[in-house]
Amino acid sequence: MVKIKEIQKKIVESLKEAITEDLPTDFIFNLERSEQLEQGEFTFPCFQLSQVLKKDPKELARHFKKELDRKNIDFLEKIENVGPYLNFFIKKTNFFKAICQQILEEKDKFGYSSDNQKQKIGIEYSAPNTNKPQHLGHLRNNLLGDSLTSLFRAQGLKVSTFNLINDRGIHICKSMLAYQKWGEGKTPKSEKIKGDHFVGNYYVLFEQKSQEDPSLLTEAQEMLQQWEEGDPHVLDLWQKMNKWALEGIEETYQKLGISFDHVNFESDVYNSGKDIVNKALKKDLCCQREDGAIEIDLEEYNLGKKVLLRPDQTSVYITQDIGLAKIYNDFNLDRFIYVVASEQNHYFRVLFKVLDIFGLNQEGPQREHFSYGLVFLPEGKMKSREGEVVDIDELVKKMEQMAKVEVFKRSPNLSPLEVSTRAQIIAQAALRFFFLKFRPDQKVNFSPEDSLSFEGDTGPYLQYTYARIQSILTKNSKEKKEKEQEINFSLLGTDTEINLAQFLSFFPEIIKRASQERNPSLLAHYLLKLGHQFNEFYHQSNILKSQPDLKAARLQFLLCVAQVLENGLKLLGIKVLSKM
RNA sequence: GCCCCCAUAGUUCAACGGAUAGAACACCAGCCUUCUAAGCUGGAUAUAGAGGUUCGAUUCCUCUUGGGGGUGCCA
DSSP, X not given: OOOHHHHHHHHHHHXXXXXXXXXXXXXXXXXXXXXXXXXXXXXXXXXXXXXXXTOOHHHHHHHHHHHHHHHOOTTEEXXXXXXXXXXXXXXXHHHHHHHHHHHHHHGGGTTOOOTTTTOXXXXXXXXXXXXXXXXXXXXXXXXXXXXXXXXXXXXXXXXXXXXXXXXOSHHHHHXXXXXXXXXXXXXXXXXXXXXXXXXXXXXXXXXXXXXXXXXXXXXXXXXXXXXXXXXXXXXXXXHHHHHHHHHHHHHXXXXXXXOOSEEEEHHHHHHHHHHHHHHHHHTTSSEEOTTSOEEEEOGGGTXXXXXXXXXXXXXXXXXXXXXXXXXXXXXXXXXXXXEEEGGXXXXXXXXXXXXXXXXXXXXXXXXXXXXXXXXXXTTEEOBGGGTBOOBHHHHHHHHHXXXXXXXXXXXXXSOHHHHHHHHHHHHHHHHHHHHHTSOTTSOEEOOTTTSOOSSSSSHHHHHHHHHHHHHHHHHHHHSOOOOOOOOOGGGOOOHHHHHHHHHHTTHHHHHHHHHHTTOHHXXXXXXXXXXXXXXXXXXXXXXXXXXXXXXXXXXXXXXXXXXXXXXXXXXXXXXXXXXX
């Protein structure tokens, strides 16, 4: 079986042979995959070579065309020089056969790689707070983290996922204080409210009340101090409310199909952070101010000053991240990725610098802040404190209801259970795809009215495309079975088919790029284009009514498209449906 | 004030420095007795402004304008 990569390699070799001049040893022949039909399957732009050889790129292209034509390479149909470009057209039989056979042999492993088995990486994402439910910002974080994990694993990397629960700090005390004052002993159960929402309501209540009465903030600060001192009453309340919140948070993860290999609690690690800071103080790596606060001066790195412990010696956010970094060091990882929004860019520069100064980076993994853009609502940035958020649970619920309506409209005879199961899968697809189709570094504008859709460039569109293929395959298998026959791939060859085949063969490179560039949207956009191309093919050709030999070839081709769709969607965390 | 990021069609998004800047939504005109119309076909509309680097710039550099984020002893 000839693989695409081998064809590519042979073309590069023949290009090298056609050059008589000496080339720099590090010169790379950048043979590109063509994007358009009239450009064949491979393209060699002669610009770079023309600079090295000080020759006209068009002249070079002419030269190559002449030399390579003389060689008569067996798998090539023709070579064309268009200006400074050299386009290679592969014999179609070879081409279809190479692609289809590879996909059908590798099946759910097509596009995967086993190259990076020795690399171990950790990825931390989600990091929910136990004082409120997760909102759209967390959703983007969860989906990016989950999808990157899948992409890394598809590239053969050994990945461990980490979640950090932010379960202590002044914000937690705020909701606790509000509950203590105005909770009247209510519980999520008694109020029939999901635990994280129940707790979150008191957080919002605190912010409202403290507007009128600033002394509440002082009370919250006192409560934090009592918490760090281990006051049993405060700890009791804390445990009770955290349990409620965590139950709610876990329910949301289950809904999203997300789980973690390791879960750390800020309350367990902040002390270790304090120890590290205190030891660093003794080594004069940071200093104590007159008011007792411990601070590190990073002015020489243009990062300002950073407080590591408050005057009352309670810890701040970075304290626990320092403690956590030490814990992560023990996992013997090569690389560690923190998935956190871009508003923390400065914070992570500070954190990594502090870890450097404190000597925690030398034996640890290579640390990386994976920064992604914030999610905005039409009215601007979301503010949890003021309750101006779209939370995940409500959004999922709304999507499922919308999906149910659509499913029922099309399949009124389904049982309610089936409608609901199908709707859940479709709603998840819509939600995941919506957030993953954006380039991570860009902000996302989310409009509750306009952003939720099942048509156009959406997850359900891709599921629908898959279901269409399955429908044909099912229908065919019900028809009388024809004898097993040798597939004649040379029968395929319309423009649409060639485009589609060419595009299928890009899949492994897309996964590689999406993983290396930490960009699942590359895969999302690839799948959309694949879907568009398939649907075009679908409307052009009636597959089941094709001539028997052609039909057999086309059915094989369908299997390939379905396989790639399924493999790709899986990496975005989207399930396929055989019926929609 | 200082630092970072962004600016593409009416809207939301694409485009390793490379060939004619692609989609989707919305709008207009078509396509279901034919493998699922959550689909397909056709139509109009875009690189904020001014310089520069380059054979070639949406992409790199500088300035201007307009947005966002950061500069917390919030997380």
